[in-house]
Amino acid sequence: NAGVTQTPKFQVLKTGQSMTLQCAQDMNHEYMSWYRQDPGMGLRLIHYSVGAGITDQGEVPNGYNVSRSTTEDFPLRLLSAAPSQTSVYFCASTTLGWGNGYTFGSGTRLTVV
């Protein structure tokens, strides 16, 4: 099992550009989520999904879109990149139900200049 795979690992964008961060899992997990982590801070939830076709906003959703067309994939789209979106982005997945541990990807380090 590959677990949670994130691509790309590094990306530099210019202000105003758009891009999609990819996240795929091969564990048949229903729940997937995106977090961002700024330097010296904990992770903050951006968007999450409890299954294909179902998404919802987290703590910091502005500037980001998500969709969930399959169980395996949960891409995060930056509509018009801003320097404030410079961060490390982590995707995570888990099975639904009480008390299950999350599996995290290795992260995408994004710099917006």
Next chain:
Amino acid sequence: DAKTTQPTSMDCAEGRAANLPCNHSTISGNEYVYWYRQIHSQGPQYIIHGLKNNETNEMASLIITEDRKSSTLILPHATLRDTAVYYCIVTASKLTFGTGTRLQVTL
């Protein structure tokens, strides 16, 4: 989700037990206590979780007080590779990360 309080940093000698405390005095009856760690800039790694009873797995032990208002993560024989930020999270649904405890394991 219940708020958690953890020390900012701790040191531990290699080979000794590392005991990481967490206060969660406002925990609700349906909320679990989770522990994750993040080594350098890697993705967080799940360690252990519990509801009421003490739990043990191959990585660590989790001790939850009887009133559930605090817990302790125990790494029985800390190694240099256990140097990381450890997050205590109390939730019945989504994970919410604070700033955690930075554990430094030294020779």
